[in-house]
Amino acid sequence: MSEAMVDGPVTRSGFDQEKIVDAVRRAVGTPNGILGLHEPVFAGNEIAYLEECIKSTYVSSVGPFVDRFERMLEEVTGAKRAVAVVNGTAALHACFRLAGVEPGDEVISPALTFIATTNAIAYCGATPHFVDSSLETLGMDARALGVRLDAIAQKTATGTINRETGRRIAAIAPMHTFGHPVDLDAIAALANDWNIALVEDAAESLGSTYKGRAVGSQARLAALSFNGNKIVTTGGGGAILTNDEELGRRAKHLTTTAKLPHKWAFVHDEIGFNYRLPNLNAALGCAQLEQLDGFLASKRKLASAYERVFAEVPGVRFSREPAGTTSNYWLNAILLDEAYADRRDDLLAALNDAGFGARPVWTLMHKLPMFAQSPRGDLSTAESIERRLINLPSSASIRTRDE
């Protein structure tokens, strides 16, 4: 008797689509409609703070909630200075500018990231230079970064340059994918050895820790996002984190039109940006940050439930937090075994048909027309991850079956 006859819907030895869909059902139950990938939870002081904001008439780019939100971010992350801005992409753009990225430079970044990391590099007139990702962290692979730097980088009197293109390598920009921290110490050591600025794209990882320290808190510059799909949302919003007082002052200045403080005069001393986060959005953010611990706890419970059910399913594994870190599990992910990568799209369709808002990872940056000509190292692990990763519903509001 063939295996298919014994097991019913087995389509290939070791891979059973129905078992995977059923595992998700066993973790989170049968959805009533579509269970979205990541939905916000408003269960605290959101309405009270928004009402307070409207009554005060301070709804725009200054107001007490902006200051309060920044102080709360400093407390949560341990960073010396947090500067709230209009979104995570703007935070990244400002971070690269503050790190000294200039037109004609290169910035080393992962090919496996959301477009914002790469766009922010391009906004500076710089070129992204892609390095591979790690199967364990899903973020920039420190080993691949080291290999690439050894192959192409050269220290000169004016900085580290790419010998092949002649361009200066102005920054290294790892991203903590779905909340899983990259191996920060190893990447920071390379940045230090090569005298290149480190800018962390921590847009997805508020609440994650690396060796006990909050992600984003150790960097000279890091960017957060509070988009509607993030663990904490301000509707739209972002923040710059830094431990350098002077950079913090510069970050505020650059993102608030570079206006010199004065009672009435409008004098600006450089071309700044209107990247200020409105008080209304900051009010939402304060209420959300008050609930961060609860969100993190719910998301860990959900991640454990997924990890448990997938431990028994052949052909697929759950992407757990890297050793020495805690992930905020912003988005939960499973990886099909390479042999079943060609089943990914059928599985995505089956999951969505069953009411689970699953989705694939982003198209790799070097496959997009704007960045196809960018320099890059070997990207075989990123390409493998792209072929076989699926994100599963991850909202903090999702109750597991055992709750």
Ligand SMILES: Cc1ncc(COP(=O)(O)O)c(C=O)c1O
């Ligand atoms: C990795 C990464 N970087 C940057 C951003 C940009 O954030 P925003 O959407 O707030 O501009 C996001 C999220 O949207 C992201 O996931």
